[in-house]
Amino acid sequence: METLAVDGTIEAPSKWEFSCDLEVDYQSEEIARIVHAALAVDKELQPDKVKRQMTVSDGKLSVHFEAVEARFLRASYSAFVDVLTLATKTIEEFGQGMTMTL
Template sequence: MAAPHPYECEIVLDFASAEAATYAYETLNVDDEISPEKITKQLSTNGHQLIAHFWACEIRMLRAAASSFYDMALVTSRVLLEFDGLDE
């Protein structure tokens, strides 16, 4: 019997600080996957890194989830860059 989610991908994004990685994690971790039976996502941080791990039952679902994550991570990163240093 085949594994339910045989395809996987890990994306590691480096941020300038652990605080920025945490902000990105908190921003990107609010939504559940639309089809959890087809795609599973796990986010975590390790110091200044945001780590996204995806498991999917179909390679096309994995590609779509990774692409969507990159799009959302790019917007989040741009916001963090725009507002960097406001508390100084």
């Protein structure tokens, strides 16, 4: 009887097929961090279907989305842009001299 040996691993296709990136350049690192802190509290409603990762660097808020289906990516991205716009407009209107305290 012959024994079959397999060397290596077979990777299943990733379930996170759809992705997009968003980058917003703010006037300062501080403003980018304030927006990040405001938006970080809202977690994805379906974390098994959509992942969102946010980072701040050099005054830029970078957001990476991954989803299992295009419709979940679109819905998550759209909802995020709505709250991002609200946070940005709020800072533009009322944020003169704002600082973030921890």
